[in-house]
Amino acid sequence: xxxxxxxxxxxxxxxxxxxxxxxxxxxxxxxxxxxxxxxxxxxxxxxxxxxxxxxxxxxxxxxxxxxxxxxxxxxxxxxxxxxxxxxxxxxxxxxxxxxxxxxxxxxxxxxxxxxxxxxxxxxxxxxxxxxxxxxxxxxxxxxxxxxxxxxxxxxxxxxxxxxxxxxxxxxxxxxxxxxxxxxxxxxxxxxxxxxxxxxxxxxxxxxxxxxxxxxxxxxxxxxxxxxxxxxxxxxxxxxxxxxxxxxxxxxxxxxxxxxxxxxxxxxxxxxxxxxxxxxxxxxxxxxxxxxxxxxxxxxxxxxxxxxxxxxxxxxxxxxxxxxxxxxxxxxxxxxxxxxxxxxxxxxxxxxxxxxxxxxxxxxxxxxxxxxxxxxxxxxxxxxxxxxxxxxxxxxxxxxxxxxxxxxxx
Numbered sequence: 001x002x003x004x005x006x007x008x009x010x011x012x013x014x015x016x017x018x019x020x021x022x023x024x025x026x027x028x029x030x031x032x033x034x035x036x037x038x039x040x041x042x043x044x045x046x047x048x049x050x051x052x053x054x055x056x057x058x059x060x061x062x063x064x065x066x067x068x069x070x071x072x073x074x075x076x077x078x079x080x081x082x083x084x085x086x087x088x089x090x091x092x093x094x095x096x097x098x099x100x101x102x103x104x105x106x107x108x109x110x111x112x113x114x115x116x117x118x119x120x121x122x123x124x125x126x127x128x129x130x131x132x133x134x135x136x137x138x139x140x141x142x143x144x145x146x147x148x149x150x151x152x153x154x155x156x157x158x159x160x161x162x163x164x165x166x167x168x169x170x171x172x173x174x175x176x177x178x179x180x181x182x183x184x185x186x187x188x189x190x191x192x193x194x195x196x197x198x199x200x201x202x203x204x205x206x207x208x209x210x211x212x213x214x215x216x217x218x219x220x221x222x223x224x225x226x227x228x229x230x231x232x233x234x235x236x237x238x239x240x241x242x243x244x245x246x247x248x249x250x251x252x253x254x255x256x257x258x259x260x261x262x263x264x265x266x267x268x269x270x271x272x273x274x275x276x277x278x279x280x281x282x283x284x285x286x287x288x289x290x291x292x293x294x295x296x297x298x299x300x301x302x303x304x305x306x307x308x309x310x311x312x313x314x315x316x317x318x319x320x321x322x323x324x325x326x327x328x329x330x331x332x333x334x335x336x337x338x339x340x341x342x343x344x345x346x347x348x349x350x351x352x353x354x355x356x357x358x359x360x361x362x363x364x365x366x367x368x369x370x371x372x373x374x375x376x377x378x379x380x381x382x383x384x385x386x387x388x389x390x391x392x393x394x395x396x397x398x399x400x401x402x403x404x405x406x407x408x409x
Contacts, residue, residue: 004029004030004031004032005028005029005030005077005080006028006029006030007026007027007028007029007072007073007076007077008026008027008029008053009024009025009026009027009039009053009054009069009072009073010024010025010027010050010053011023011024011025011043011045011048011050012024012025012038013045016045017042020044020045021042021043021044021045022042022043022044022045022048023038023041023042024038024039024041024042024043024065024069025037025038025039026038026039026072026076028076028092028095028096029092030080030090030091030092030095033091033092033093034092034152035091035092035093035095035096035153036096036151036152036153037096037100037151037153037160039068039069039072041065041068043055043061043065047059047061047062053069054066054069075099076095076099079095079098079099080095082098083095083098093153093154093155096153097155097157100157100159100160107157107158107198107201107203108155108156108157108158109143109147109155109156109157109158109161109194109198110140110143110144110147110154110155110156111155112158112194112197112198113136113139113140113143113194114140116136116194116197117133117136117137117140120132120133120136121133127288129285129286129287129288130285131285131286132286135186135190136190138187139187139190139191142169142172142173142177142187143169143191146168146169146172146176149172149176150168150172158195158198158203158204159203159204161195161204161208162208163208163211163212165208166188166191166208166209166212167212169188169191170184170188173187173188181215181217182216182217185214185215185216185217186216188214189214192209192214195207195208195209196209218378222339222340222345222348223345223348223349223351223352223353223379224253224337224339224341224345224349226353228335228337228339229250229253229349229353231335231336231337232246232249232250232331232335232337233246233250233298235331235334235335237331237334241319241327242327242330242331242334244317244319245319245323245324245327245328245331246331247302247305247306247316248262248302248316248317248318248324248343249324249328249331249343249346250298250299250302250346251298251299251302251303251316252343252346252347252350253346253349253350253353254296254298254299254350255280255293255295255296255299255350255367256293256346256347256350256351256354256364256367256368257280257291257293257347258284258285258286258344258347259318259321259324259343259344260285260286260321261282261284261285261291262316262318263318264282264285265280265282265314265315265316266312266313266314266315267313267315268313269281269282269315270295270303270315273292273294277294277295278294278295278300279292279293279294279295280292280293280294280295280299281293283369284369287369287371289369289370289371290369291366291367291368291369292366292367293367302316303315303316321343324343325342325343328341328342328343328345329341347368348379350368351364351368351376351379352379354367355379361373361376361377364376364379
């Protein structure tokens with residue numbers, strides 16, 4: 001039996017613009033299932049006939065609007081009839097996608113995003129990290145919810161993505177999703193990568209991101225001072241769990257490894273290097289970049305403390321990240337440290353302390369496993385103690401100048 005196919009044009013009154021004009025939308029209905037899209041034309045509601053689904057009057061504006069409506073309606077009926085010849089299950093969504101994309105295999109955003117993420121998932125452990133895959137997936141889910149809420153669609157053609165779509169999605173992330181500015185910027189970056197792929201494949205001609213700038217705000221990464229690290233090292237804790245978490249946290253403060261990289265450490269990661277000393281050598285889970293870090297005395301003592309006590313060649317008793325961060329809050333309170341302590345703070349602390357003590361930014365970048373030295377520069381903050389140290393050194397160098405001045409007076 002032939003499907004019931006209807007096309008109706010209506011005003012999207014909740015999107016009325018500042019000049020009072022309202023966007024015209026088209027609704028396709030097949031067997032009570034609907035699909036909608038905007039025809040990229042606005043109209044003054046005063047000249048719109050709701051029942052007829054078209055503008056009324058004899059002005060050139062009315063003629064232009066009704067011409068677009070007639071052409072759109074005619075094209076949709078042609079699409080519907082063409083699809084009936086090759087597809088037993090013609091839906092409103094298929095007609096809309098064919099019309100907007102010009103092909104039954106229209107290149108739609110979420111469809112291609114899903115395919116891309118499946119490829120990324122297969123590359124986990126080869127050239128991609130699990131964290132990267134998860135970020136792409138979260139971005140896709142936010143886009144899916146946004147398209148459903150804003151357009152009442154399950155997907156949208158790449159050709160429908162314009163500057164307005166991009167800015168609306170940004171506002172959605174900041175408001176509905178409650179994301180901060182930098183998190184929103186990161187999601188926009190992942191979204192943009194999918195759009196760029198579409199452009200490279202010839203699915204769209206122009207880059208809709210061309211006039212949109214993604215802004216990452218500089219954030220002053222938190223860190224612990226040397227005195228705060230010493231207070232944690234010297235503190236006696238009432239329970240074994242807090243003592244172990246303290247040891248693992250301090251270990252990272254002196255090697256700069258992220259949580260997952262510490263958790264993955266095994267005996268084979270501790271090796272004697274070219275200088276005859278022990279080094280921590282491995283690859284970062286996040287970027288697959290090799291890190292090589294000399295094993296200092298404090299982390300070496302921590303490893304000796306747990307040597308031979310753990311299964312599977314593990315060298316530290318690392319709990320889950322959730323438990324680790326919960327226990328670190330207890331440790332911070334017990335040590336009187338008024339900072340939000342998480343495990344990643346240890347990595348920030350390592351970067352800040354090494355740079356402030358004169359270790360070159362190139363060496364710190366390599367030890368952290370950064371792929372770009374600009375990432376390391378985030379930690380190159382100037383602390384008060386560094387200013388004091390540098391000015392004392394400067395004072396010593398110019399002391400003789402002051403003595404000469406005294407002699408000449």
